[in-house]
Amino acid sequence: MGRGSAFSLMMLGTLLLAACGGGGGHSMSPTTARAPQMFVVEIDDNSFSPKSISVQAGDTVQWVLRGSSHNHTTTEANGLWNSGQVFTTAGATFQHTFTDADTGHTYQYYCLTHQACCQMQGSIRVGDSAPAPNPGY
Ligand SMILES: [Cu+2]
Secondary structure (H helix, E strand, O other), X not given: OHHHHHHHHHHHHHHHHHHHHOOOOOOOOHHHOXXXXXXXXXXXXXXXXXXXEEEOOOXXXXXXXXXXOOOOOOEEOOOOOEOOOOXXXXXXXXXXXXXXXXXXXXXXXXXXXXXXXXXXXXXXXXXXXXXXXXXXX
């Protein structure tokens, strides 16, 4: 009994220390909670991978062509971004950075060339409150 209690107190102390140690400051702003990150989405025939990702404001998504060029694009459904025909050689990239105004939004995008035939499409959720994408995105 005595030994068990001491162990529990030690564990509790460890947990409290861990809980206090993480944030690095007292700002509650979600946009400054961590450094901006880069997320890579690979373009292959004919899909985006990963298909659906979650990011935070300030983060950048970079699409990279793997394999050979087949006229892929990344095109946001409402025009927030449109790469056009930039994926001409393996390793070609296009990127978009999300801002505070994007928080809470889910962006659905597709390949202009291969959405109709192959459902080549994906989604990006910005912030923890962003809704789930439509089925297929
Ligand atoms: Cu395509």
